Amino acid sequence: MQNDLSYISVQNQRQGFPKHFHETFCISLIRKGVENIELEDRSVYTEAGSISITNPCELHANPMVDKDAVVNFDTIYISNDLVKYLLKGEAGLFDNRQVRDMQLNNLFAALIRQLRSETLTNDDAILRSFLQQLYHHSRKADTLQYAAFREGQFSEIIGYIEQHLDDKIELEALAKIAMLNKYGFVKKFKAVTGLTPMNYVLMRKVFAAKEQITRTTDLTGLAYNYQFADLPHFSHTFKKYVGVSPNDFKKQQR
Secondary structure (H helix, E strand, O other): OOOOEEEEEEEEEOOOEEEEOOOOEEEEEEEEOEEEEEOOOOEEEEEOOOEEEEOOOOOEEEOOOOOOOOEEEEEEEEOHHHHHHHOOOOOOOEOOOEEOOHHHHHHHHHHHHHHHHOOOOOOOHHHHHHHHHHHHHOOEOOOOOOOHHHOHHHHHHHHHHHHOOOOOOOHHHHHHHHOOOHHHHHHHHHHHHOOOHHHHHHHHHHHHHHHHOOOOOOHHHHHHHOOOOOHHHHHHHHHHHHOOOHHHHHHOOO
């Protein structure tokens, strides 16, 4: 179930997130401050007391509103497969990214409590009710469109990266697979994905490592497994993309 449904709680976030994406729906309840989601065509500002949504494989950044801003939020990550299962085959992209509804907020809070107490199941009535009401508020597209990096032109590159996340991945090796010089490859890769190849690799390493973390994980060993220079380098990069340090994330795990 961890791969289909997980959560994170962040307190006093003062640093923005660079461009990245999640392979799941990312549904957040903003508890303090203002969240900024910077999409390709617009910025979405979500105030405390509202729920924000980003779609799977949607490239976005989360810059801070200003240098003194602080944001507290809880986020649920839920896979498209689980959404389809709970909604009996109905799933799609959210068009409206902000929902303000106290009943939904209460259901969201109940979900977080159950996730923390390890009592939430894939068939939980509260989870199904939450998604049904959330979709009622937000018009959705008929089909899920994945980010352009999934197209055939880069499938071999992406496949190589996924198979070698625990190796040291060199830019030259990726460019060679694409049969381009490294400068042309960087330009073309960024045009398709919105990220440089090495930022994409770092992001994927962080999210792959995140899936491995339990309450008993040796974080230093995990950092070396994914070819980070040391634990501080891993912690800095992890917090950059996830919002909390790997040690704080570890403490939140079941």
